[in-house]
Amino acid sequence: MIELIYALHYQNVFDNGNNDIREVAQYFESTFDIxxxxxxxxxxxxxxxxxxxxxxxxxxxxxxxxxMDEQDEK
Known part of the structure; x- marks a missing residue:
């Protein structure tokens, strides 16, 4: 999950990158109760x-x- 959080953060997915990684991590912790x-x-x-x-x-x-490949073959 931490790989995903950092990847999303480095892609500026949240608030166009105008937030701290800590905020993103806390959001995930709260949202997913982890x-x-x-x-x-x-x-x-x-x-x-x-x-x-x-x-x-x-x-x-x-x-x-x-x-996706499996679905393309159907």
Whole structure:
């Protein structure tokens, strides 16, 4: 989820980028009733990954593409 939050934030999806990442994270926590913990630390861990830094986002993309392909074949 933190990968998604940072990706959306860096794309200026929320308020044309005129907000702090903390605001975005708090919005997700409130909306989805989750605790993201120390999302700054988690982001640093994502950046330090040696392979597949965006594993969650890649999995989302792949699944969406797979479903679209399946529907195209019908």
């Amino acid at each position: 605790d993201l913990g120390n999302f700054y630390q988690t982001y640093l861990e994502l950046r330090n990954r040696k392979m597949n830094r965006t594993k969650f986002l890649d999995a989302l993309r792949e699944e969406l593409m797979r479903r």
